[in-house]
Amino acid sequence: MPEWRPHGTTTRRLGRWESTAAHQRAIVLAAAGAIVAVIGRRPDLLVIVTPLVVAALWGHLARPRVEVTGTAHLGDTTLREGAVTGLRVSTEPTLPELHGIVTLAQAPWVERKPSGGIAELEDGAATLGVRSTRWGRRRVGTVSIALTSAWGAFRAGPLDLPDLDAATLPVPASFDASAPTPHPRGIVGLNRSNRPGSGSEFNTIRQFHPGDRLRRIHWPVSLRTGALHVTSTFTDEDAHVFLLVDCLSDLGPREGIDGRPTSLDVTVRAAGAISEHFLRSNDRLTLRTVGAAEVPTLGVGSGTNHLRRVLDTLAAISPATERRDTGERAIRGVDPNALCLVLSPLIDPTMVALAHTLAVRGMTVVVVDTFPDHLVADPTNVYAALAWRMRLLSRNAEVHALRQRGVPVVPWRGAGSLDQVLRDIARRASAPRMARR
Known part of the structure; x- marks a missing residue:
C-alpha cells in the first residue's frame, strides 16, 4: 500500500480574463444612449451616458493581459486535535488595481476563522485560520479564488483549487503509571530487573x-x-508492550475535541497516551488494529520517532471499514513475554474472543474498557440510554468470564488507570511457582 502523504500546497491557473455582465451592460447602455442622443438630438442624454462611456473605456484599457496563478499553502499539514494553523492564499503576478475574494468551503471537523470562510486579497495575498476538531485524515476544504479588474470590468474565476489534505493526530489523554512494566527482557530501559548489573x-x-x-x-x-x-x-x-485497538465500531455522537467523546475517541486517545508513556520510558511497543482497512502495518519500535509513527497510524483509522476482520492476523507473531493491552468498549464479541485467545496462549493480558459513560446517562435520549443499559447487562457477563480466566478488565479513567493492575501483575510474576522435579 503506498504511503499516504498530506498535500499542503496546491496551485492552479485561474484561466482567461472574461468581461463581466456589468462591463457589458455599461457598453450596451453607453452605445444605445449615444445613438438615441444623436438621432433624437438630445445632448442632455449624451451627458447622462458619459460616465458609462468613461467607465467602460477605462475598464477596457485597464484590463489584465496576463494569466494569474492562484496558490494555497497550509501552514502545518500535521496538527493535533484543537490546534489552529494558517491557510495562506496568494496570486502571481500581483497586478495593480486588482480586487479578489477567497472563500474556504465548510468541511467536516474543520472550523474556519473567520467563521464565514471569506477573506479579501490584499496585495495579492490573504490568510485564513483553520482549526481541526477531531483526529483523522481529511480534506481541509475547497479553496475558491475570484479576481476582478478595475471598475469590475473583467474577472477571472471563481475557480476551485485542488483540495488540501491534513492529518490530525489524536491528543493523548492524561496518563502516567508509577507501577513497573512486567516482564522486562531487553537491554535498555527504565524497568528494574531481578539480576545485578549496571543500573x-x-x-x-x-x-x-x-x-x-x-x-x-x-x-x-x-x-x-x-x-x-x-x-x-x-x-x-526494557519491556515489550503490545497494543490491540478495537476499530470495529464508533459508539456515540461525534462531537469532536470540544464535545463528548465517542468510544473510538476514548480508545484512540487512550492508545496515544499509553504509547507516549511507555515509549518515553524506552520500552518497545507494537500497535495492531482490528476492523479498520488500509491502516499501515507498524512493527516493533521505541523512542519518540516511533511515537510519531504510532500517532500517524492512529490517525489513519476509519472505523468499521473491515467488518470481516477476525483479528487473527493482528495477534499473529506476538512476543510471548509482551504485556498485551486490549483497548475496546467490549461491545463486539470479536474483541472478547481475542482477549480469551491471548490469555489461553499464556500471555499477560489486560483489557482496557473504553466504553463512554455518557451513553447510559444521556438525559436528551432516554430510550437510547435505556437500550445501552440493557446491552451492558449482557456485556457484564462477558466481562465476568474474562475475569474468571484471570484477565483483568480496567475502565479507562486517565492517569493512574493501570497502576494497580500493573503492580498486581509484577507481584504475580515475581511470586514463587510450583514446578515439577
Whole structure:
C-alpha cells in the first residue's frame, strides 16, 4: 500500500480574463444612449451616458493581459486535535488595481476563522485560520479564488483549487503509571530487573572486584572495614508492550475535541497516551488494529520517532471499514513475554474472543474498557440510554468470564488507570511457582 502523504500546497491557473455582465451592460447602455442622443438630438442624454462611456473605456484599457496563478499553502499539514494553523492564499503576478475574494468551503471537523470562510486579497495575498476538531485524515476544504479588474470590468474565476489534505493526530489523554512494566527482557530501559548489573536501582554493598568503577566506591564502609567496598545495582531493562485497538465500531455522537467523546475517541486517545508513556520510558511497543482497512502495518519500535509513527497510524483509522476482520492476523507473531493491552468498549464479541485467545496462549493480558459513560446517562435520549443499559447487562457477563480466566478488565479513567493492575501483575510474576522435579 503506498504511503499516504498530506498535500499542503496546491496551485492552479485561474484561466482567461472574461468581461463581466456589468462591463457589458455599461457598453450596451453607453452605445444605445449615444445613438438615441444623436438621432433624437438630445445632448442632455449624451451627458447622462458619459460616465458609462468613461467607465467602460477605462475598464477596457485597464484590463489584465496576463494569466494569474492562484496558490494555497497550509501552514502545518500535521496538527493535533484543537490546534489552529494558517491557510495562506496568494496570486502571481500581483497586478495593480486588482480586487479578489477567497472563500474556504465548510468541511467536516474543520472550523474556519473567520467563521464565514471569506477573506479579501490584499496585495495579492490573504490568510485564513483553520482549526481541526477531531483526529483523522481529511480534506481541509475547497479553496475558491475570484479576481476582478478595475471598475469590475473583467474577472477571472471563481475557480476551485485542488483540495488540501491534513492529518490530525489524536491528543493523548492524561496518563502516567508509577507501577513497573512486567516482564522486562531487553537491554535498555527504565524497568528494574531481578539480576545485578549496571543500573540505577540500589542492590547491596559488596567488596571491590577488578573492573568495578571507582565512582561506585562506598567510602564510609570502606574506611570502617579497611577494605574497598562498592555499591551494586540492579540492571535496567526494557519491556515489550503490545497494543490491540478495537476499530470495529464508533459508539456515540461525534462531537469532536470540544464535545463528548465517542468510544473510538476514548480508545484512540487512550492508545496515544499509553504509547507516549511507555515509549518515553524506552520500552518497545507494537500497535495492531482490528476492523479498520488500509491502516499501515507498524512493527516493533521505541523512542519518540516511533511515537510519531504510532500517532500517524492512529490517525489513519476509519472505523468499521473491515467488518470481516477476525483479528487473527493482528495477534499473529506476538512476543510471548509482551504485556498485551486490549483497548475496546467490549461491545463486539470479536474483541472478547481475542482477549480469551491471548490469555489461553499464556500471555499477560489486560483489557482496557473504553466504553463512554455518557451513553447510559444521556438525559436528551432516554430510550437510547435505556437500550445501552440493557446491552451492558449482557456485556457484564462477558466481562465476568474474562475475569474468571484471570484477565483483568480496567475502565479507562486517565492517569493512574493501570497502576494497580500493573503492580498486581509484577507481584504475580515475581511470586514463587510450583514446578515439577
